[in-house]
Amino acid sequence: MTMCRGSCQGAGRPDMTPVYPTAGSYPDFARLVNRDTAQVDRRVFSDEAVYQAELRQIFARAWLFLAHESQIPGPGDFIRTSMGEDDVIIVRQRDGSVKALLNSCPHRGNRVCMVDAGSKARGFICNYHGWSFGLDGGLRGTDGKVYEKDESFEKAQIGLTPVAQVASYKGLIFGTFDPEAPSLEEFLGDFTFYLDIMLDNEEGGTEFVGGAIRSEIDCNWKFPAENFVGDILHAFWTHQSGAQAILGGGVDLGKRYDELAFQASVYGHGIETNLDKVGNTRTLGYPELVDYVFDLSERARARLGEVRARAIGAVSSATVFPNMSFLPGQNTFRVWHPRGPGKIELVSWTIVNRNAPERIKDLYRKGVMMTFSPGGVFEMDDGENWEYSTRVNQGFVTRQQPLHYALGLGSEDLERNLPGIVHKGSLNDANQRLFYTRWAEFMEHDNWADLQNGATAAPARTRAAAE
Amino acid sequence: MTDILDISRPFTAYDRPADAETERAVTRFLNAEARTLDREAYQEWLDHFVDEDIHYWMPDMETRNRSDARGPYRHGDSAYFDDTLSELKVRVARFVEPSAWADNPATRHLHLISNIEVYETGDPSLLAVCSAFTNVRNRNETDQDVIHGRREDVLRRHGDDFRLARRRILIVQNVLLSKNLNTFL
Amino acid sequence: MIELCNSTDVVEGEILRRDVDGLPAVALTRHEGQIFVFPDTCPHAEESLSEGWVEDGRVVCGVHFAEFELGSGEVHNRPAGCPNLTFFTCEDRDGKVFARLKEEA
Numbered sequence A: 001m002t003m004c005r006g007s008c009q010g011a012g013r014p015d016m017t018p019v020y021p022t023a024g025s026y027p028d029f030a031r032l033v034n035r036d037t038a039q040v041d042r043r044v045f046s047d048e049a050v051y052q053a054e055l056r057q058i059f060a061r062a063w064l065f066l067a068h069e070s071q072i073p074g075p076g077d078f079i080r081t082s083m084g085e086d087d088v089i090i091v092r093q094r095d096g097s098v099k100a101l102l103n104s105c106p107h108r109g110n111r112v113c114m115v116d117a118g119s120k121a122r123g124f125i126c127n128y129h130g131w132s133f134g135l136d137g138g139l140r141g142t143d144g145k146v147y148e149k150d151e152s153f154e155k156a157q158i159g160l161t162p163v164a165q166v167a168s169y170k171g172l173i174f175g176t177f178d179p180e181a182p183s184l185e186e187f188l189g190d191f192t193f194y195l196d197i198m199l200d201n202e203e204g205g206t207e208f209v210g211g212a213i214r215s216e217i218d219c220n221w222k223f224p225a226e227n228f229v230g231d232i233l234h235a236f237w238t239h240q241s242g243a244q245a246i247l248g249g250g251v252d253l254g255k256r257y258d259e260l261a262f263q264a265s266v267y268g269h270g271i272e273t274n275l276d277k278v279g280n281t282r283t284l285g286y287p288e289l290v291d292y293v294f295d296l297s298e299r300a301r302a303r304l305g306e307v308r309a310r311a312i313g314a315v316s317s318a319t320v321f322p323n324m325s326f327l328p329g330q331n332t333f334r335v336w337h338p339r340g341p342g343k344i345e346l347v348s349w350t351i352v353n354r355n356a357p358e359r360i361k362d363l364y365r366k367g368v369m370m371t372f373s374p375g376g377v378f379e380m381d382d383g384e385n386w387e388y389s390t391r392v393n394q395g396f397v398t399r400q401q402p403l404h405y406a407l408g409l410g411s412e413d414l415e416r417n418l419p420g421i422v423h424k425g426s427l428n429d430a431n432q433r434l435f436y437t438r439w440a441e442f443m444e445h446d447n448w449a450d451l452q453n454g455a456t457a458a459p460a461r462t463r464a465a466a467e
Numbered sequence B: 001m002t003d004i005l006d007i008s009r010p011f012t013a014y015d016r017p018a019d020a021e022t023e024r025a026v027t028r029f030l031n032a033e034a035r036t037l038d039r040e041a042y043q044e045w046l047d048h049f050v051d052e053d054i055h056y057w058m059p060d061m062e063t064r065n066r067s068d069a070r071g072p073y074r075h076g077d078s079a080y081f082d083d084t085l086s087e088l089k090v091r092v093a094r095f096v097e098p099s100a101w102a103d104n105p106a107t108r109h110l111h112l113i114s115n116i117e118v119y120e121t122g123d124p125s126l127l128a129v130c131s132a133f134t135n136v137r138n139r140n141e142t143d144q145d146v147i148h149g150r151r152e153d154v155l156r157r158h159g160d161d162f163r164l165a166r167r168r169i170l171i172v173q174n175v176l177l178s179k180n181l182n183t184f185l
Numbered sequence C: 001m002i003e004l005c006n007s008t009d010v011v012e013g014e015i016l017r018r019d020v021d022g023l024p025a026v027a028l029t030r031h032e033g034q035i036f037v038f039p040d041t042c043p044h045a046e047e048s049l050s051e052g053w054v055e056d057g058r059v060v061c062g063v064h065f066a067e068f069e070l071g072s073g074e075v076h077n078r079p080a081g082c083p084n085l086t087f088f089t090c091e092d093r094d095g096k097v098f099a100r101l102k103e104e105a
Helices: A048-059 A184-199 A222-230 A233-238 A240-247 A287-311 A358-371 A379-394 A430-444 A448-452 B020-038 B042-049 B085-095
Strands: A064-068 A078-083 A086-092 A098-102 A139-141 A165-169 A172-176 A206-208 A213-217 A262-266 A269-273 A316-320 A324-326 A332-338 A344-353 A421-424 B050-059 B079-083 B108-120 B126-139 B143-158 B161-171 C002-006 C015-020 C023-031 C034-039 C053-055 C058-060 C067-069 C089-093 C096-100
Touching: A048 A332, A048 A430, A064 A078, A064 A086, A064 A206, A078 A332, A086 A172, A098 A165, A165 A184, A172 A184, A184 A262, A184 A269, A184 A287, A184 A316, A213 A379, A222 A262, A222 A269, A222 A316, A222 A324, A222 A379, A222 A430, A233 A240, A233 A379, A240 A358, A240 A379, A240 B085, A262 A430, A269 A430, A287 A358, A344 A358, A358 B079, A358 B085, A421 A430, A430 A448, B020 B042, B020 B108, B020 B126, B020 B161, B042 B050, B042 B085, B050 B085, B079 B085, C002 C015, C002 C023, C034 C089, C034 C096
Parallel strands: B050 B161
Antiparallel strands: A064 A172, A078 A086, A086 A098, A165 A172, A206 A344, A213 A344, A262 A269, A262 A421, A269 A316, A316 A324, A324 A332, A332 A344, B050 B079, B108 B126, B126 B143, B143 B161, C002 C096, C015 C023, C023 C034, C053 C058, C058 C067, C089 C096
């Protein structure tokens, strides 16, 4: 597009519609994931061109977690976050709905909201030239008294670019830049069955503890996402020291550990879980929380059924594709924002049941701080693994060596009547393979019909049967 | 509880500076503490520098508008540390495990302490102590993390010595520019 | 004085805009029963104050959030260069609102 020089038609108003690249404008990056050999090419973790394609094909199209409803309870309450590397403002409107706006002035592009969060905002004013935007993103006015008289300027047509779609699932607000994307519920698919373990185990739903912990890790965003999607195996080796500190013993769940456990995946979202009721909760180190979860699990059986009620506090982890993760029972909730192929910003919160006693909420806050926070006895040892898994790929020969993701090939569980693609045992690479299969689908396909009907789609089993 | 031990309260009165001898003794205490942490002698730190009723708090620092009544941090919200002695002991228990991979091989630590000010309080057994710090951690070949911040400590006199009864740690970073916090500040 | 509207048109907490022949538009509001009349144009960036709102006894411009005290017109949360707002003398007479919009002989 060439810039109008003032002599064009339509009183010189430039067309501001952006043009996005399509999958065909990139090399065939989908082939970097080889499903037949269960291998992943290391360039997915280090290559700048792959990363730029991810920002377009994945982060500009997938539904991404934006905020918890409890963070912005009233009109004008807002938080600032990222969608990929795009800075966005999530703000409650006067009618109670939520809008997400690109945090960039349409004039010179400056960021209009500089803070992490705030309440009862009247709007957002750009510091550069005083352009003022309402809570709905619409331009209210400027500071120069000159624009209104200029024919290139039509106030009603200028504003902060809205995120195309915003929707909530049980307290979690998501958004997508893609107006063509299917509904949030279709994007999550049957994975909502598993999200409910954390989001809907009790009347009243959930809320976030105030504030957030932000930190930088020099790793590719997919390492932590795949870790939470299905890698409980690492806990036995990586987290020996943390388990010893809190539980007085290494991570050892006994010989029968994997008999009840399973992995389930839908559209690349995945959960690995045992059914031990309180395995995760125990690692927070507070017996009161273990008692609370035992009780909660009993009460939740009517609501969630036996399997999910046992998973509320069990050894378990989950990722919603691409970059939102949580630990049921341990109650850390986090997003891995990409910041280049070799860096992330990790934002983490503590999620609690809204109707839990205040004492319980505070113990969760403290327990998460002790375990999954930069000073936490588990998270400390994760970061270094992910950093070096990323950084060694600077070596040319090193990054030609494929990575092994073949544990549990052929272990699909066709008998267990649960939603999603289910695999036996949780010591299994199954969910990670499906995470990268989903990644490849996003890199390959431009239309959502292909995206929603490929290898990561759940087989047609009824949820009713599972419940 | 004496008000000054309340972790949610910032220091306010700086009108009763301690005498030079007390100030020197406190400075010696803080420098010795820093050297103990540099040596990763965490059990010694608990045994000789920390009191039974320690409250050790480091909130996350939010970026907020000046007009925002909440301010950049609030006790009870997210924090890096909000520990009693039993919780500090858990952290120390991990450090001494050979499989604490983020500490094996060892991290090289340096705690630089400066801007020390010592004030008497309403309780003759308690001193209010302000200091600033630079914490440097270097690991493996080129990994380096630097954190700057301020501390508001309450020290309790134990004969000629002191013990830490309260520590508020306010860092200048919003996003922690490090993958972890494998140290005490 | 110039007749602007019926006094019942001026509602507590809301801002009413009135165009007057030959003069800049004016705005009216009612606060704790009393009627106030002021220029509709914000003295800062010439935006319409009737698109703003009344909060805690102040008119708030909806564009840069300058706040003007009702009556005195004293500016708070002041954008650079923004002067106070000059309120007009007004009267509620026989159910009609009148205001002195310019110096009259």
